[in-house]
Amino acid sequence: MGKIIAKNLDFYYKDFQALKNINLEISEKKITAIIGPSGCGKSTLLRCFNRMNDLIEGIRLEGEILIDGVNIYRDDSDLLFLRKKVGMVFQRPNPFALSIYENIAFGLKIHNMAKRKEIPKIVEDCLNSVHLLDEVRDRLNTSALKLSLEQKQRLCIARTLAVKPEVILMDEPCSALDPLATLKIEELMQELRKDYTIVIVTHNMQQAARVSDETGFMLLGELVEFGKTQDIFTRPGDKRTEDYITGRFG
Amino acid sequence: MNLKKIREFIIERLIFLGGMASIIFVILIFAFLLKEGLPFFRIYPLKDFLGGRFWYPISEPVQFGIKPLILGSLIVTGGAILIVVPLGLATAIFIAEIARGKTKEILKCSIEFLETTPSVVIGFIGLVVLAPFIRKVFSLPTGLTALCGSIMLAIMSTPTVVSIMEDAITAVPKVYKEAALAIGATHWQTIWRVILPAASSGIMAAVMLGIGRCIGETMVVLMVTGNAAVIPKTLLQPVRTLTATIASEMGEVVQGSEHYFALFALGIILFSLSFIVNLIADFFIHKGVK
Numbered sequence: 130m131g132k133i134i135a136k137n138l139d140f141y142y143k144d145f146q147a148l149k150n151i152n153l154e155i156s157e158k159k160i161t162a163i164i165g166p167s168g169c170g171k172s173t174l175l176r177c178f179n180r181m182n183d184l185i186e187g188i189r190l191e192g193e194i195l196i197d198g199v200n201i202y203r204d205d206s207d208l209l210f211l212r213k214k215v216g217m218v219f220q221r222p223n224p225f226a227l228s229i230y231e232n233i234a235f236g237l238k239i240h241n242m243a244k245r246k247e248i249p250k251i252v253e254d255c256l257n258s259v260h261l262l263d264e265v266r267d268r269l270n271t272s273a274l275k276l277s278l279e280q281k282q283r284l285c286i287a288r289t290l291a292v293k294p295e296v297i298l299m300d301e302p303c304s305a306l307d308p309l310a311t312l313k314i315e316e317l318m319q320e321l322r323k324d325y326t327i328v329i330v331t332h333n334m335q336q337a338a339r340v341s342d343e344t345g346f347m348l349l350g351e352l353v354e355f356g357k358t359q360d361i362f363t364r365p366g367d368k369r370t371e372d373y374i375t376g377r378f379g
Numbered sequence: 380m381n382l383k384k385i386r387e388f389i390i391e392r393l394i395f396l397g398g399m400a401s402i403i404f405v406i407l408i409f410a411f412l413l414k415e416g417l418p419f420f421r422i423y424p425l426k427d428f429l430g431g432r433f434w435y436p437i438s439e440p441v442q443f444g445i446k447p448l449i450l451g452s453l454i455v456t457g458g459a460i461l462i463v464v465p466l467g468l469a470t471a472i473f474i475a476e477i478a479r480g481k482t483k484e485i486l487k488c489s490i491e492f493l494e495t496t497p498s499v500v501i502g503f504i505g506l507v508v509l510a511p512f513i514r515k516v517f518s519l520p521t522g523l524t525a526l527c528g529s530i531m532l533a534i535m536s537t538p539t540v541v542s543i544m545e546d547a548i549t550a551v552p553k554v555y556k557e558a559a560l561a562i563g564a565t566h567w568q569t570i571w572r573v574i575l576p577a578a579s580s581g582i583m584a585a586v587m588l589g590i591g592r593c594i595g596e597t598m599v600v601l602m603v604t605g606n607a608a609v610i611p612k613t614l615l616q617p618v619r620t621l622t623a624t625i626a627s628e629m630g631e632v633v634q635g636s637e638h639y640f641a642l643f644a645l646g647i648i649l650f651s652l653s654f655i656v657n658l659i660a661d662f663f664i665h666k667g668v669k
């Protein structure tokens with residue numbers, strides 16, 4: 130059974146329907162890419178998985194999203210617990226205006242996940258798992274805003290890892306980065322894949338082809354096609370998918 | 380074409396002059412204060428002025444010790460800040476982060492209304508409502524005390540403090556909030572641990588500008604603090620501030636007398652105080668921009 134399952138998912142911003150009858154199954158400990166032209170609803174879909182859309186007024190959702198078999202939109206579902214379990218990395222790196230150390234410690238503190246004495250060790254481990262520790266070891270207490278963009282994005286990933294999520298949602302995590310930095314983040318994703326279920330939204334088809342195991346192609350709020358990345362890119366089943374990946378529109 | 384250029388040139392110059400005018404005014408005011416105030420120290424030692432414990436401008440012999448006046452200003456301002464900062468911060472957080480729709484509009488409106496309330500009205504309310512209340516509660520001979528001044532000043536500086544704090548909180552990029560919520564923080568944890576630290580320099584600027592507003596305020600303190608030039612020991616006794624001294628004595632003083640110059644010397648002190656406070660506020664504002 131998939132880690133995340135969407136069933137007959139419709140999503141509305143007020144009267145505008147942004148997602149139309151989405152059905153998909155995201156496998157555990159794999160990287161799933163969502164591709165499609167601008168405005169097709171990729172971010173909207175991603176933000177349904179951790180209920181970040183709840184922050185927007187006038188939204189409406191029909192259908193179900195199951196994570197580990199449980200409908201996350203059930204009335205009694207614990208939003209804070211959901212967001213701890215399903216982490217998110219954003220398009221523009223957005224570390225808090227705190228020190229590097231505090232950025233990581235934040236999640237540990239709000240979820241009471243560690244004793245005070247254990248926090249420094251966990252912070253180091255998290256930074257280490259995104260290969261940032263060696264670069265910042267001597268300035269953990271300086272502002273995170275002074276890091277380079279790529280370092281900031283890795284810090285944001287580390288911040289997400291700190292609360293021990295099971296799923297990591299990434300919304301165009303590399304679109305603010307240069308090619309070299311992009312490559313580094315992609316390498317990191319490959320390492321994280323062993324332990325986490327990753328869903329990445331990307332504009333960049335090469336990136337989807339490079340990093341993902343499975344790919345979904347969206348168009349105008351519909352999930353046109355979903356399957357093994359290799360299949361989608363070598364023999365797409367739908368004419369529209371083929372047009373998109375061969376660059377004929379979008 | 381040429382005409383256009385000339386017009387452009389004239390407009391630019393006018394705007395430049397407008398901008399310069401405020402700087403020139405500040406310099407002129409300070410120069411005037413120095414010119415009228417500095418001669419005082421030729422006839423009265425600076426040490427006695429700053430360190431003297433008594434302000435007896437018309438007794439014999441005269442004494443111009445400003446210690447009670449400075450401490451009066453500081454205690455009233457300090458009390459006001461202790462009240463207005465927590466209340467103002469709470470209000471600013473409520474307006475920026477929690478209130479929605481009508482509630483928010485009404486709140487913002489009433490704070491703007493408070494901003495435009497003449498200080499004499501606020502002083503009047505302090506005089507007839509708060510002072511008797513304080514007198515009764517603490518069984519004092521008079522309710523016209525530093526505490527009364529502090530409370531009224533706190534009310535008066537609320538709009539300044541709240542609006543700057545609210546701006547600072549609102550200016551925190553939304554992505555910080557999103558990031559915090561996405562890790563599973565509650566709204567309050569997000570405000571306390573992420574938004575307020577990010578807004579801290581703006582909040583400090585608001586505090587400093589609030590202090591500046593309180594130190595400089597005249598009418599309210601003149602009306603409600605009792606105006607006794609004694610060194611204050613508690614908030615529950617009458618005090619007299621720098622501003623109230625100048626305002627109440629300037630009317631009767633003989634021009635060119637020692638007392639006249641002494642009041643200008645007070646003006647120099649007051650001007651310097653608010654200048655420093657504003658400078659610190661400015662420091663925080665620019666720190667926030669970076």
Ligand SMILES: Nc1ncnc2c1ncn2[C@@H]1O[C@H](COP(=O)(O)OP(=O)(O)OP(=O)(O)O)[C@@H](O)[C@H]1O
Pocket residue numbers: 142145147165166167168169170171172173174185332
């Ligand atoms: N808060 C909102 N209110 C109303 N409509 C919205 C809102 N957010 C997005 N939309 C609309 O929903 C549709 C899908 O938006 P979404 O951001 O999910 O697209 P996307 O595929 O992520 O696009 P991009 O590649 O540009 O990020 C768009 O037409 C967009 O205009």
Ligand SMILES: [Mg+2]
Pocket residue numbers: 171172173300
């Ligand atoms: Mg998007």
